[in-house]
Amino acid sequence: MIVEVKGLFKKYKKQLVLKGIDIQIEEPQIIALVGPNGSGKTTLMNSLMNLLPFHEGSIRILGKKHNDTSLFYEVSYLQDNRILYGDLTGYDHLRFICRIQKLPRARIKEVAAYVGMESYLKKRVRSYSLGMKQHLLLAMAIINQPKLILLDEPVNGLDPTSAIHMRSILLDLHEKGTTIIISSHNLDEIDKLTNNIYFMKDGVLLKESLEDYSTSRYKLTVSDFEKAKEVLAGQDVNISFDDATILFEETEVSLQSVIHSLNINGMEINKIENYKIGAEKRYMELFESELAR
Structure with missing residues (x-):
């Protein structure tokens, strides 16, 4: 078991922030923590890493209690x-980690090359851009080749090139067997990294795999939208309408059947697009009340 959390409760003064969190991660994967500010994401990550005490529950990481100091050599947390x-x-930061992790100094050049920060490795961090700082933080997190990495907003403020580079590194680490737990507000980036999402809402963890929404879905644009609504409204098909577009989910009724119904009623199909429910769409469904404020 990589991560096992049972019945985790955490409160600040009288406010309950984590309400009975349960997590089980049995094999290497990328998992996203998504939720509004104040929902408990950082509190959960800090609890996992033994940086915050909690009031009730248990945490085990890689089969050990979360406060086992030997985990220091197997787990990293990018804050x-x-x-x-x-x-x-940057070199000073990485040299310090090598010293306390008992790693050969050669790892500094290896990880700097892997992250792509050789050109500014020996510059003072005060001169770094936000993207350069994120690269250094990532290098610090992976220099010990951990089995589990926690990342808190790793693509925050990155330009598109840096974000793509960060994503390719994370996907490569996962391919090599590293489990990654990532907290991020960048839902488009989450969609590119993983389908496995834990939505944090009011201190409760809602685990979902967006693969559960993998039924074929289509957007259809037709020659006569109002007539199409009339034709399809009375049929037993999973259809909704949005901005003059027909949204169709293929279940018992096939796409071809819908197209046929429209055609025999004199309508032409102008455009068909395949689409999926991503993290942003699901977020909007779960946090509709917050978005309406």
């Missing part, structure tokens, strides 16, 4: 860049 020291270079 925000406030942990960096502006007067030190």
Whole structure:
């Protein structure tokens, strides 16, 4: 078992922030934590990494209690860049980690090349852009080749090139057997990384795989939208309408049947697009009340 959390409760003063969290991760995968600010994502990650005490429950990481100090060599937590020291270079940060992790210094050049930060490795961090700082944080997180990495907003503020580069590294690490738990507000980026999402809402964890929504879905644009609504409204098909577009989910009734119904009623199909329910769509469904404020 990579991660096992049972009945985790955490409160600040009288406010309950985590309400009976349960997690089981049995094999390497990428999992996203998604939710509005204040929903408990960072509190959960800090609890997993033994940076915060909790009031009830248990956490085991890689088969060990979460406060077992030997996990220090097998797990990494990428936090925000406030942990960096502006007067030190990127090399200084990585050398310090090598020392306390008992790693050969050669790992510094290896990981710098892998992340793509050789050109500024020996510059002071105060001169780094936000993207450069994120690369350094990632290098610090993976230099010990951990089995589990937690990342808190790793693509925050990155330009498109840096975000793509970060994503390719994370996917490569996963391919090599690393489990990654990522907290992010960038839902488009989440869709490119994983289908496995834990939505945090009011201190409760809602686990979903967007593969559960993998039924074939289509957007149809037709010559006469209002007439199409009339023709399809009385049929037993899973259809909705949005901005002059027909949204069709293929279940018992096939796409061809819908096209046939429209054609025999004198309508032409102008465009057919395949689409999926991504993290943003599901987020909007789950947090509709928050979005309406």
